[in-house]
Structure formats: C-alpha cells, structure tokens
Amino acid sequence: MILIIDSILKTLTTGSGFWNPLVWIFTIAIVLLLMYILRGFGNKGYKEGTEQTKSFLSGNEEYEKEKMHVKASNVYWGFLETFRWLYKRFDKMHTGNVSDYVLWFVVIMGILFLIIGVI
Amino acid sequence: MIYNIPYIAVVGLILIGLAAVIFKRNLIKIVIGITIIESGVNLFLITLAFRENSTAPIYHGTGSRLMSLPVPHALTLTSIVIGVAVLALMLTLIIHIYRHYKTLDVRKIGGDEE
Amino acid sequence: MSDILNTLLYHSPALIVAVPLLGAFLTPLIGKINDKLRNIFAIVIVLITSFLVYLLVSDVFSNGIRTYVFGGSSPLVNNSFAVRILFEVDGLNAFMAIIASILAIAGVIYSWSFMKENTGLDKYYTLILLMIAGMFGMILTGDMFNFFVFLEITSIASCALIAFRTNQGSAVDAGFKYIVISSIGALFILFAIGILYSQYNALNMAVIANSISYGFLDKIALVLLISGLAMKAGIVPMHMWLPDAYGRAPSSVTLILIGTTQASLYGVLRVIFSIYGKHLTLPVKTIGDTNLSLSALIGIILISFALLTILIGVLMALKQNDFKKMIAFAAVGEIGYMLLAFGAAITSISTDPLTGSTILATHGEVALKGGIFHIINDALDVGLLFLVAGAIYYATKHSSLNKLGGLARNMKYTTIFFIIGLLAVAGIPPMNGYVSKLLIYQSTFQVNPILSIIAILCSILLLAVFVKVFHSAFLGPKLPKFKDVKEVPKSMILGMGIIACIIIFFGLFPNLILDNIIDPVARAIFDYSAYIGGVL
C-alpha cells in the first residue's frame, strides 16, 4: 500500500527529493480556499467609486495618470545604485562595436588554447 | 620545409584578416578582413589536397593516375560559393548602414535611436 | 496507407530538410498569385515538415539510430571509405528536431498577422523557410562539412531576416554584426574541419569519432570548434551580438533564431560527447597524486563559462529598459543554466574500474537530464516572452518599457501568456522551468554547493527582471495614449497559445516527458559507441 502511494506521489525523483505538480496544485487550491474564507471576515463597508478608493498622498492632489506610473528605469534604483561599480564595467564591456566582439572571441580562443593545448 | 610554406601562409593570412577585422574602423575594410580569413582557410583546404607529382582529378584514360584529392577541392568550392553569398549580403547591409548613419566608421554606428 | 507511411518514414531525414527547401523556392512563385495563398502555403509546408519530424522522432525513440545515405544505399564505399553525405539521427538529434519544429510552427503562424504591415513578404517567407531548412539540416546531419554548410545557410538567412526592417538603422546594424560574427565563427569551424579531415581522411562525424586520437592537432581542432560554436550559441563573453540580434529582429524571426542558437549548442554537445567521446576520460595532466582527466578539464571550462553567462546575462537584463533587449539578456542567462548542467555532467564522467568503460555518476545523470530538459524549456519560455514582446510592439508601436503601462486592461490574452512565460522562465512551480531548474540545482549542489547557490540566486534575479517588465508594461493606471489599444489578431494569439499550452503541459506532467523523451536522449548523448555504430 505504501509502495503504491509512493509511486503515485513521487512522479519525479531527483535523488534527494521528489516533485509532483498535481499535489502542489491541490495544496495551492486549499490555500486559496483558506484565503477566500479569511477574506470573508473582512469589513463589509467597502464601496467602490467613493472617496474610500481614492489614493492617499498625504493630503496632496493626485497626479495625472502618466505621472503616477513608475517608469521602468526607476524600478530597482537602489540595487543598480549599489552595484554601480559593477555596471560601469559591464557597460565598458558592451561597447556595441563589432571589432570588440571579434576581439573577445580571439581572446577566449587564446585562453582555451593555453588551457587545452598546453596542459 | 618547403612543404610547410603554404601552412605558414595560411596562418599568416588568418592573422592578417583577424587584425584587419579587429583594428580597422572602416566597415569595408572589416569585410575585406573577413574575405582574407576566408582565403586563408580555402588555401588550407587546397593545400591538404596536394600530392607530389599529381595531376588535376580529371579522368584521362591514359597517363599518370596520381591525382590530387578531389574532396577538399569540392569543399573549397562550396566554401567559395558561401563566401560570395556572405560578401554580397555584407556589402548590401553596408549600403543600408551608410544610408542610415551617413558614415562607415564602426564606432559611430549601432546606437539605439532613442 | 502504411506503405506510404513507411516510405515517408524511410526518407524522412532527407525530406525534413528538402521539403522546407522546396517550399522556400516555390514561395516567390506562389506569392505572385495571391498573398493569402502564400501564407497558407508556408504554414502547410511547416506542418508537413513537423509531421515528418513526428514520424522520425517516434521511430528513433523506439528503434534506435536511423541513418540515411544520400545518393547511394550504403554509407561506405568499398567497405572502407565513408565518402557519402549522410544524415544520422540519434536521440539527441531527434530531440533537437522536436524543438525546432515547435518553434517553426509557432513562428510561421505568428507571422501571418505580425508581418502583415511589412512589404516584401515573398522574400520574408522564402528566407524563413530557408532558415528552418538550415536549422533542421544542422540538427540532423552526420557530416562535419555538411554541418558547416547548413550553419552558413542558417546564418545567411537569419542575418537577412534580422535586417528585414531596413527602414530601422539599428536593425540593419544588428544584421551586419550578426553576419560578421557568424561568418568568422563558421570560418574557424571550417578550419577545424580541415584539420580533422587532414588527419583522419573523413568528414563523417562517426568515422572521425571512431578513429580520433588526442594529439596536438586534435587539441587545436577542439579549441576552434568549441570557441566557434560557443560564439554562435551566445556564451559570455562572446554573447554581445545576441542582444542586438534578438532585440532588433522581428519577434517571429527571434523565435526561430532561438532554435538556431540551440542548434549551435547542440554542435558543442556533439563535438564534446560524440567526436571526442573516446578520450573524455583520458588523463591529460598529473598534479600531485590526482590525474586531471580531459572530462574534468572541459567540465571546469564549461562551468566557468556557465557561471559568467548566468551572472552577466541576468545582471545586464536587470538594467535594460528595452523590452526585447531585456528578454534577450535573460535568454543569455538561460543558456548559462544549460551549460552549467552539462559542465556538471561532464565532470562526473569517469572510468569504471571493473569493465574499463566510461560511466556517469548518479548526480551527473541527473544534471544531464536537467540540462537536456532545460534546452526545450528555455526555447519555449523565452520564445513565448519574445512573442509577447512582439505582440506589444504590434499593438502599441513601442518597445521601450518607459513608455508602456497599463496594458493589462486592454490585452487580456497577452497578459495571461506573459504571466505564464514569466513564471516559467523564473522557475516558479508548476511551470516547466521549475522542474528542469530543480534537477540542475540538485545535481550541481553535489558537484559544488556554491554553483547551485549562484544558480538559485540568479533565478531569483530573473524573477525580479520580469516582475519589473510586468509592473511597467502591464500594471498601473490605464494610460491615456493607449486608450484605443486592442487585443492582437487571432493568428498571433494562436502562435502564443500553442507554446503556452506546451509549457503548461510540460509543467503538469514532467514525469511523462522525462521518462519518454529525456531519458533516451540522455543515454544517446553519452553513448558515443552507438553513434559510431550507426555508420560503421
């Protein structure tokens, strides 16, 4: 009996564990159900279209739609700022010049020659 | 030693071509560099086919039967044909690039337009 | 009926290449009659090819290696010379052919509406069929020189397609870069083929693999082949052409370009595992007491390339603000995962002390499976994302993320497809990417824990990359300038839908795929003697 359950459960064994998407979906469905029940305990006084749904910007007026949307170049600003030293080097690497692309190829070929040919 | 001269020429041609591709700024010169590399590789294949005192691989009926290898010749021909296609394509693209950027300098092309 | 099927099956390796080639040259003639007829014709040609691929693949997975000789019946002349061109299809070739056919179907169906507003579509369809034919040729061939020829056919066709929108200077520039890079790479591959030919007097991969020794010239040939093919496969630091080419080509072309890139990766695998397979356990250097074998050496090289590829690909993707360029860098990172898995698998190859044959450790086997599974997953996931990017470009005429926003309100299907692709690329369950990445993490952990930590970290960053895209393109308030944006036409939805369905299917039933497809492929990759036996 245990063997049968085992074979149904362990559809994909990886050597130290197993993975079964159907079990996963079952679990996630239960979790979603729980969330739905929890949501039912919420406050019933919510009404759409009133001032309840207006964005709260410390009392300031709401900007127009174009300005409210966070631009892609501003996302992850902190991360990019922290690793600016790294990105400077990457930018130096990606020159967009086809001669440099070939230069990288020749450099890698030389390194491989040294590793494989000499050893 | 004398039989090694073609191989030295092959390596020399490939290095010259690579140098042209890497260090020249003009797009036309880059294309010329690629063509030089290609001739180097073709010369290598032709050299492989050579046998001493051999004739061209044509069936004569009489005479010397020692022929150079036909297979590398076929390879070289195919590679030349491909080379022509690549060359034509590259030159066409250079015409287009010149129309858009008004320059053939490799450092000044290729930026995003925004 | 079964007679016809048997004949088709017998000739399928040749027909898979010949049918798209015939279609490519018929297309301009048909395009003179009617535009719609030409589109239908191209789709029909691709469907016929895929049917042939299906026949061939199902036969190869059940009956083993299939060899097809051109212009004769036996691969050998006078029982000794293998001069004839032949196609040899083992599990790995068949597997790559599946990927190529899926991408080809989706790409051709997608381009019906996507390319409608462009001119010169006769040439577009000719080139795309040529590219598909070249891709199949690269995948199926068993002859080194033939491989080079198909490589060049593919790169010429794809270069012309990358530069298809000649009114955009950047597209032409990307095409030029691609052709320079690929022709130089291909010339060095040809040089290596010449070196191998000069020593073993054969161009046939199996014959070379049978008679190869590991001398100095073979080392040079190995270096030239690996570096040339790695450049075509877009491995860091030779990847710079890839974001340009992927990002600036039309999306339907990019989809098939992914296939050609992976065909080059297939070349790397074939060279390492089959052609040099005999010498993988050869000790090349003794340091102290331990022997450093060739497999360990190549494995370490591949793993270091892989780490560079993953890190630089993902970190650069985080910075981009152009939709397609971002996905292109993410695609570079994904290539790194496959390479990592194959590197881990190669390091675990060793000689069995009892029988003297080469064996693979258990974690190496898992890594090999994960790597192979990740090839198809990467093609599907990244391909779907590119198609979504193309759909957004089609609807809004923008590809810069700074200008997009709030599109989820107008393009429901596209948003759903994007979410599927996002989850799959980042390796979130239950999509297919999760399964292969799980296998890769597990196996690389046993090689070295740091490898799998880096892999997982970069996977998280990959999720962050696509969350950024999702936020700035689909979420947010409805922008006034995109008020009139409509959902894309049906053929584009169909093209994306095909890939999305396959992704979900692979995600929900991974064991089906792993047992029936991946297992035979993993055995076929490793078994070089069977590959030799297919010819000799």
Add this chain to the structure above:
Amino acid sequence: MMGMSKIVKTIASIAFPLSMIYGLYVIAHGHLTPGGGFQGGAIVASACAMILVAFGSVWTMGKIKEKHLSVLESLGALGFIGLAFFGLIYGINIFFNNFLVNQNVIPIFNEIGKGLANINTAGVLPLMNFAVGLKVIAGLFAIVLVMAYATRLSEGK
C-alpha cells in the same frame, strides 16, 4: 551609375557574347572538366556585370527587371531540388539518386564511360549543373544590379 564612353560600350558589346559563350561552355562541360554550374554561372554573371558597368544601371534596369531575375533564380533552385526529388521516384528510391544512369527509361543519358568527351554522360549531373548555372547567373546578376541601382539612388539625393 551612368554609362561610360562610346569606346567602352562598343568593346563591352563585342566581348559580351564571347564571355557568355565561354561561361555557357563551362556550365555544359561541368561534369567533364574543372568547373561547373557555379563557375560558369559566375563567368556569365560577370559578363552581364560588364554590360552593367559599361551602359549604366538605369539603362540595364530598363532592359531587365530584378523580379524576373528572382523568378529565374527560383526556377533554377526548383530544378535542382526537383531532380533530387525525382531520385526518390525512379530507380532505387534514394534522395539525390542519379536515376538517369544505367536505366532504360531515357537511354540517351546512359552512356557513362563510353566516350570521354561525350556530353551525354553522367546522368543527372549535367542537368543539375544547368539548374545551378541558371540560379547563379540570375542570383549574382540580381545582386550586382540591385546594388548598382541602390547606390545610384543614394547618390541622387
């Protein structure tokens, strides 16, 4: 690109048929002597390119259109692939099978090895050479023509 002087035009029109015939000879004898479809086609195409240089791209474009050339090119490629497909139908059913050699359907191509300079030997090979030659002539000339025409446009601006 405008036409050149009268001397060049006259010499080019005298040399054109000669080089044309030489190229066609190379195509037709491709299976007997060095050369073949591509080489002969390249000779013919360079003869056409000579005319292009001498008379100018505008004049040549008036005589022959690029789309006609592309149809010819497709026909050449179709001939090649079609001959390969015929190998599937006749004889031992192999792709690229040389089905015209050693058979009884069309005995005119059957004479392999009988006469060394006989053009009717080698089965489908001469036919394939013709197809390749057609494709190369049309393709190369179309490339040169389009390039010359394109540079004319950019100079005119």
